[in-house]
Amino acid sequence: MATFLYKLGRLAFRRRIYTALVWVALLALSGIGASAAASAGSSFSIPGTEAQKAFDLIDERFPGSSVDGAVARVVFKAPEGQTMASPENRATVEEVVKALPAGSDQIGQVVDPYKANAISQDGSTAYVAVSYKVTTLELTDDTRTSLEDIGADARKSGLTVEIGGDALQAIPAAGVTEVIGVAIAAVVLVITFGSLIAAGLPLVTALIGVGISVSVIASLAGAMDFDSTTSVLAMMIGLAVGIDYALFIVSRYRSELADGHEPEEAAGRAAGTAGSAVFFAGLTVVIALVGLAVVNIPMLTKMGLAAAGTVVVAVLVALTLVPAVLGFAGKRVLGKKARKKLERERVASTPGKPNMGTRWARFVLRRPAVVVLVGVVGLGVAAVPAASLEMGLPDNGSQPTSTTQRKAYDILSDSFGPGFNGPLVVVVDLKGADNGEATVGQVSDAVKGVKDVVAVTPATYNEAGDTAMITAVPKDRPSSVDTENLVHSVRDAGGEVASDAGVKVLVTGATALNTDFSQKMNDALLPYLAVVVGLAFLLLMLIFRSVLVPLKAALGFLLSVVAALGAVVAVFQWGWLSDFFGIEQTGPVMSMVPIFMVGTVFGLAMDYEVFLVTRMREAYVHGEQPREAVETGFRHGARVVTAAAVIMMAVFAGFAGSGESMIKLIGFSLAVAVFFDAFVVRMAIVPAVLALLGDKAWWLPRWLDRLLPNVDVEGDQLRKTLERNTHGSGRGPDSDTDWNKPMARV
Missing domain, CATH: 1.20.1640.10 (Multidrug efflux transporter AcrB transmembrane domain)
Structure with a gap:
């Protein structure tokens, strides 16, 4: 391995122009592919679980329900002393319902709160439920903007109007703090090497590798149905390992130069020694990330594969592009201050004057x-x-209070x-049941009898009448441990009825x-x-x-x-x-x-x-x-x-x-x-x-x-x-x- 990488490092050093051009071309091609690619997907499934089986059953028995589509709730809160039943407030809500065209290209269903009893007991709050035919990331900018504009217009009436659900979920993007992190990395590199050229080299090569990886992920997002956070996580890991792997190659190169080797020989030896460590270190990261596939959750598998691909690119960059760029830099990676520093380190490496690492050891x-x-x-x-x-898993309750x-x-x-x-959705598969309506009633009664279930809606049937859905509202917030326990209790209650009646009851x-x-x-x-x-x-x-x-x-x-x-x-x-x-x-x-x-x-x-x-x-x-x-x-x-x-x-x-x-x-x-x-x-x-x-x-x-x-x-x-x-x-x-x-x- 070391001999092969030694030869590869020397080859990249000698053919530095061609090597650099290949990587730049890959960056350009991946960027073009990303710009022309379809938008990312955001489907979420957990094969083999009861909740997923119920979702699949709803999708099959209730055509057009778009169970994995985006949802929105336009929430109205009346001013103090008013209710949503007043003619003025009702007119505002009805205007919002009309402005959201049900059955359009992206909107599937819009529920009028005055027809669906979506008004609080004290009359102060109402909401319009909107379900979309497409996932969150497939919503067009026009659809999002239209939803936001509708909310803004409704606020002019004096009502408090907010929009919940995932329809306005933003795609994670790099911010100021991420830039600060990279800036700190740059400062550490300057301190470590004492040379701007040596410090900048790992940053530049790491950014090229990350740019290629993230662009490829964006290019494949539509076809592979990558989650919105996949590219951000790949960027996070790619930056970290990309900088570190290049750091080790450059550091060993400088050490070989300090030992008196010519630049090409130093690059080969650095690739053969530190490069071997980089290869196997990267391999352990890849094994760990690819191993996420054993969990058998598609989203997690895709995240792991995408991040692993980013690590592979980082390793290839470190073993080829870094020696090539060292060919352009030559001995300039050792500036005057760095040369003096290395001279001091050689002196400090003697038994009389140990460096910090030696003293700690x-x-x-x-x-x-x-x-x-x-x-x-x-x-x-x-x-x-x-x-x-x-x-x-997080819900909108974990969002910043300003949103x-x-x-x-x-x-x-x-x-x-x-x-x-x-809410919990109880799905009753009535195929083969003698008296479906009575069975659904028994299921509904059993769910009502479960502690901490505060409300149960009437059953909704599909056109064939062989499937029913019942909605149960828990007492506590969705992310609480009590609600998690309630899910198991509702399943147990429904399961008892199912075993007696010979039907399937699933909770999702x-x-x-x-x-x-x-x-x-x-x-x-x-x-x-x-x-x-x-x-x-x-x-x-x-x-x-x-x-x-x-x-x-x-x-x-x-x-x-x-x-x-x-x-x-x-x-x-x-x-x-x-x-x-x-x-x-x-x-x-x-x-x-x-x-x-x-x-x-x-x-x-x-x-x-x-x-x-x-x-x-x-x-x-x-x-x-x-x-x-x-x-x-x-x-x-x-x-x-x-x-x-x-x-x-x-x-x-x-x-x-x-x-x-x-x-x-x-x-x-x-x-x-x-x-x-x-x-x-x-x-x-x-x-x-x-x-x-x-x-x-x-x-x-x-x-x-x-x-x-x-x-x-x-x-x-x-x-x-x-x-x-x-x-x-x-x-x-x-x-x-x-x-x-x-x-x-x-």
Whole structure:
């Protein structure tokens, strides 16, 4: 592997113009494809669940119902002392109903509140229910604008008019905080390298890779039915790994230049050594993201595949475009200040003047047992809130209070009860029933008898009369644990009638779908962990030729991810520091976040494991003692790994400032997880454990050593080959201070 990547790096360096043109052409073509592509889809399904089966039955038996279409509720609130029954207020509502043409290209049905009893008991509130034939992201801008204009015109009457539902749901977009995150990454790169050229190179190449990936996702959005957040999540992960992977290649290139190699040789060696680590680190991330398919939820699978594709592009960019751009930069990646800094580092690397990484490693090695104990206990304390984790899916109640969706949600909650925003739909399949009407009545009575059901509407039948729908309104808000329990109670009540009458009774609706989704996430977490950790364990055995190092890496990951979940629960569920993070509504954690976080963080955690420990492995196979190897690994890798972790945290924290609740939660969880994993696990617990294990850390049974192929991530075979075949002919000037020789021609 190292030899192949060495040749690839040198080829990209020599053919830098062609390599750069290929990537620029890919960026242009993907951009053209994105601009010409159809809009993204937003269908959401959970195969095999009761809620999904009920949705499918409604779609089959009630043609034209558009169960997955967008919905809107135009909510009217009368001024103090008035009611919606007054002629003036009624006229305003009727004008809104007329302005929404039912049966048009996009609007399916519009329900007049005065004909459907959609008025609160005190008469102060009414709402017009609008169902659309298309999904939220398929709504045209004209349709959205028309809906907003209708609401604005209605407000002129003096009524409070807000629009709920998902029809006005905005597509997540990059904002100021994301830009700040990238800016912080740029500052960290400048500090790390001391050169604007070296700092700008990882940013430019990462942005090119992300641009291609996001454009391809946009091009495929219509055909693949990608969710609206897919491209944002891909951008988040792509930026983080893209910058970090380029950072490691550039850092190794500078190190090879400092050792006296000519630029082309330095680029090849950087690609062969750091590039090997990048390849396998990226592979662990891809395994973790592709592994999301085992959950068997199409939306999550697509998100994982899209993000994995972004990581693949980031790896390819790091292995080809980065060496090509280094060909244009040559030795200019080492500015005057950077050269002086490297000179100081070479001096500091002597036993008398250790650098910061060496000093930290020595501190850990002096008291490894204490470091392990403090690290494990600290992460354990942070993980305590995770025991109270509650999961659900967000509704308009989690929107910022300034939005019209949240205002409409609050008005409906106050006027009709908290559960009105999340009704349960009970579907009765009457095929084969002798007396369908009586059976539906029994189901309705059973549902009414369930505690915390505050209202049950009369049954609605399809044209064939073989299917009925009953709506039940819970007492509590949709995202509450009590409502989740109520879903199971209603199913139990309906199931008893169904078994006696020989019919099917299914419970669905957004609230029931969220409940099933959360349950499926819980059920899938352990199998997912087993698949992903198992595959990654085998991969790490290939890389490190060890059994205990991969085991230690996996256990460290579990510590960091549980601690991160604890932080998520404390902030987003319990409300600790919620004002600081701009969280207006606390409650259950979004169901998909824990498993998505587990997959992503596992991949990123293995990144740091590979980048840091390969340096230790490299020193160990070259004859150093275990403790010396740990110190050497930190002397060469701690500073760069620290910079990489800070960059990732900055990028993820930037997305944590998003106005979209899901993006905010994922950004926060990933930033915290990277902090715990990089600085507590990889930088403290890992070297301490390696010190305690000694030579045993690198033990591998002989029979297994013979079976496993040698991937040579540390570049040992490459180095031997170069020394044997070239006898140093690839080296540049022997003098470490000979920086002023003419740069290789570009």
